[in-house]
Each structure stands twice: as structure tokens, then as C-alpha cells.
Amino acid sequence: MAQTSKIVLIGFMGSGKSTIAASLAPKLGFDLCEMDTRIVEASGLPSIPAIFQEHGEAYFRALESQVAKSLTNIRHVVISTGGGVITNSENMGYLKHEGLVIYLKATFATVCERIGDISTRPLFQDSSRALSLFTERTPIYESFADVTIETDGVSTDALTRQIVSTLENLR
Ligand code: S3P
Numbered sequence: 001m002a003q004t005s006k007i008v009l010i011g012f013m014g015s016g017k018s019t020i021a022a023s024l025a026p027k028l029g030f031d032l033c034e035m036d037t038r039i040v041e042a043s044g045l046p047s048i049p050a051i052f053q054e055h056g057e058a059y060f061r062a063l064e065s066q067v068a069k070s071l072t073n074i075r076h077v078v079i080s081t082g083g084g085v086i087t088n089s090e091n092m093g094y095l096k097h098e099g100l101v102i103y104l105k106a107t108f109a110t111v112c113e114r115i116g117d118i119s120t121r122p123l124f125q126d127s128s129r130a131l132s133l134f135t136e137r138t139p140i141y142e143s144f145a146d147v148t149i150e151t152d153g154v155s156t157d158a159l160t161r162q163i164v165s166t167l168e169n170l171r
Pocket residue numbers: 011012013014017018036048081082083084085120121122123
């Protein structure tokens with residue numbers, strides 16, 4: 001774990017993975033990798049909703065796994081995952097390979113507040129279904145986390161500083 005240069009952010013939709021990854025990567029001098037962007041690129045379609053609409057969730061998950069596999073040996077990178085990446089343990093095998101997994105934890109109320117525009121999230125169209133997913137996934141995020149960061153009410157800058165100092169303490 002020490003000296004890791006592959007940082008993997010996991011957490012539910014709206015937990016702040018993309019925002020924190022974009023803030024953290026330059027602080028560490030690492031590249032930023034957005035898994036959802038890579039999935040969209042691999043699909044040849046314009047967006048995540050378009051992938052779900054044209055081909056369904058199973059197709060999206062297959063692309064997500066291909067992308068996760070392609071990141072097995074990547075280094076000097078902060079990876080922002082999609083919220084459902086943890087539903088396939090093989091994905092986590094690829095991502096955890098010489099990587100440090102940081103779980104960005106937030107309450108359901110916070111993720112609802114942060115998400116705002118739900119149109120880009122096919123699995124957040126119905127809030128009671130989203131709450132079930134949240135409840136189902138919480139123990140899975142916890143089981144894969146090397147480090148858990150509570151994000152409720154904490155600014156991006158403060159979270160970034162907290163993660164940088166956590167990493168320094170691990171070294
Ligand atoms: C998903 C989360 C999304 C995206 C897709 C599926 C999920 O990413 O990968 O819509 O299953 O939770 P974000 O967590 O960045 O919203």
C-alpha cells in the first residue's frame with residue numbers, strides 16, 4: 001500500500017468522486033482518469049444515458065469492466081469511478097491491483113442535494129429506487145475501502161487536503 005501512485009475513488013452517485021479527483025490529481029502531480037468518460041469513448045455514443053437507452057445497463061457494465069481491466073497497471077493517476085463499479089468484484093480486483101481505494105462517504109440526503117440534474121444519471125431517475133441502491137451498495141463500498149472519508153458538509157478543498165495528508169501518513 002505504501003508509495004501507491006494509483007488512487008481509486010469510489011462512492012455513490014453524487015458523493016463527489018469527479019470533483020475530488022479533479023482537485024486531488026494536480027495536487028499529487030498525477031493524471032486524472034474518469035472511468036465514465038472512457039466508457040463513453042469506448043461506446044462511440046455521446047453519453048452515458050445514450051448507452052443505457054440504446055443498449056441497456058448490461059452493455060454499460062460490460063464496457064465498465066473492460067475499462068476497469070485496462071486500468072490494472074496504470075500508475076501516477078487518480079481514478080474517478082462510476083458509482084456502480086463495485087457491483088462487480090472483478091472490477092475491484094483490477095482497480096485494487098497496487099492501488100489505494102478511497103471511499104467518499106455521504107448520506108443519501110447529501111447525494112440528492114449534490115446531484116441536482118438527474119438527467120445524466122439513468123439509475124437516479126426514481127428516488128426510491130436510488131435509495132434502495134444506496135442502501136444495498138453501502139456495505140459493498142465499505143468492504144472495498146482502504147480509506148473512508150466522510151464528506152458531508154466538508155468543502156472540496158478541505159477534503160482534498162485531508163486526502164493528501166492521509167496519503168502522506170501512509171507513506
Ligand atoms: C452509475 C453511476 C454513474 C455512471 C452510470 C451508473 C451507478 O457514475 O457510471 O450512470 O450505477 O451508480 P457517477 O457515480 O459518476 O454518477
